[in-house]
Structure formats: structure tokens, C-alpha cells
Amino acid sequence: MEWNVSGKLKRPRQDLRGRIEREAKKRWQPHVRAKARKKAASTDGLVVSTRAKFGFTAAAGTNDDARVRDITQALPPDYADQLFTAREQGANEQQLQQIAADGLARMYFLANNSRAHGLGVEFTDIEQIQIEL
Numbered sequence: 001m002e003w004n005v006s007g008k009l010k011r012p013r014q015d016l017r018g019r020i021e022r023e024a025k026k027r028w029q030p031h032v033r034a035k036a037r038k039k040a041a042s043t044d045g046l047v048v049s050t051r052a053k054f055g056f057t058a059a060a061g062t063n064d065d066a067r068v069r070d071i072t073q074a075l076p077p078d079y080a081d082q083l084f085t086a087r088e089q090g091a092n093e094q095q096l097q098q099i100a101a102d103g104l105a106r107m108y109f110l111a112n113n114s115r116a117h118g119l120g121v122e123f124t125d126i127e128q129i130q131i132e133l
Helices: 014-044 077-088 093-109
Strands: 046-057 063-075 120-132
Touching (some): 046 077, 046 093, 063 093, 063 120
Antiparallel strands (some): 046 063
């Protein structure tokens, strides 16, 4: 006996629907992520949103006491590439935070190295950090 259910099942059962979704994500997501990563590392860059303590040191012994700031800043593709590469190579959380800190220092505080030359930026006591492609 042969069963023909073609066109009869309008909605898959809950367990079947779950399996279909898991399989689709398993096969599709790596491609989507790879494409987004390539785009971020080559043309778009990424956006870092953070709430952390930032302090500064400058030439001739001057300094500015650290204070908590909320910053959302676009970083250029080279920082996206550095973050992805470091993560793939097994970098720890502190190393990844340092790459993000360098990018924030360059783009937010130093205006892409067009001002405040010689300023050292300290990025500590991170309350939250979010990186978006």
C-alpha cells in the first residue's frame, strides 16, 4: 500500500517543524555569518557600543581621571578584521577588548588620528559591550 500525502499537510507537526528549523539554521547560518564577516572586514566595519570607564594620559605628565562613559562608535574594517582574526586564533577576552579599545581610542577620542596626538586612552571596568556588524 502506498500513501500519498502530497498537498495534505498544510503545517508540519511541532517536532518536525523544529527539526526543519534546526537543520536550516545549521546549514544556512555559517554562510550568512561568513558573508557578514567578509563585508565587515572589507568595506563596512562594525559598531561598538559600550559603557565603560575611560581615562587619559597625555604628554608632560598630564592626565584626566577616568570616568564612566556610554559610547557608540563605528569602527573601520581593519578593526573588524583584527577582531575576527584574533577570535579565530583563540584570543582571550582581554585581548579582544584591547583591540576594541584601540579602535575606540582612534576613532572616538583621536578623531581618526587627526587630533590629540600622543593621548593614551585607558579602557577599564567594562560594564557592557556590544559589537554589531
